[in-house]
Amino acid sequence: MIFAPALILFCFSGSTSATQDTAATKPGTWSGILVSSSCNADEAFNESPECFKDVPGAKLALYDDTNRLMYDLNPQEKVTAHLGDTVTVHGTLNDDAIQMTSIELMSIGLAVGQKAPAFSVSDQFGHVQTLDTLRGKNGTVLLFFRSADW
Numbered sequence: 037m038i039f040a041p042a043l044i045l046f047c048f049s050g051s052t053s054a055t056q057d058t059a060a061t062k063p064g065t066w067s068g069i070l071v072s073s074s075c076n077a078d079e080a081f082n083e084s085p086e087c088f089k090d091v092p093g094a095k096l097a098l099y100d101d102t103n104r105l106m107y108d109l110n111p112q113e114k115v116t117a118h119l120g121d122t123v124t125v126h127g128t129l130n131d132d133a134i135q136m137t138s139i140e141l142m143s144i145g146l147a148v149g150q151k152a153p154a155f156s157v158s159d160q161f162g163h164v165q166t167l168d169t170l171r172g173k174n175g176t177v178l179l180f181f182r183s184a185d186w
Contacts, residue, residue, distance in 0.1 A: 108133040
C-alpha cells in the first residue's frame with residue numbers, strides 16, 4: 037500500500053512531461069507585419085516609426101496585430117528584405133519563436149483599376165448597402181478598417 041501512491045505520482049509526472057513536450061511545438065500559419073525586434077507589441081500596434089527602422093543588432097519579428105503578439109523568426113535570411121511588409125509565415129511555433137518553412141507576401145485590397153466584387157452588407161443603421169447603392173457619379177471609395185480593439 038505504501039508504494040501505490042508513489043507509483044501513481046511517477047506515472048502522472050511522466051505523462052505531464054510528455055504532454056508538455058508535444059504542446060511546446062506546433063505547426064501552423066501566422067500572418068502579420070514584419071517589424072524590428074527593437075520595438076514591442078504596443079509600439080507595433082501604434083505603428084511607431086521605430087518599428088520600421090533597420091536597427092543594428094536587431095532582428096526582424098512578426099507582429100500579429102489580431103492577437104497583439106510578437107514572434108521571433110528563424111531563419112532571418114528569409115525575411116531580411118521584407119521589413120514593414122505584411123506576410124503569411126508557415127512553420128513551427130516553439131514558445132514565442134517560429135521556425136519558418138516558407139513566407140508569402142500578402143496582398144491587401146484591390147489592385148489599382150481592379151473592379152470591386154458585388155457585395156451586400158448592413159450599415160450602422162441596419163440598412164442593406166451594396167456596391168450599386170454606394171456608387172456615386174464620380175465612382176466609389178471603399179475603406180475597410182480592421183482593428184484589434186473591436
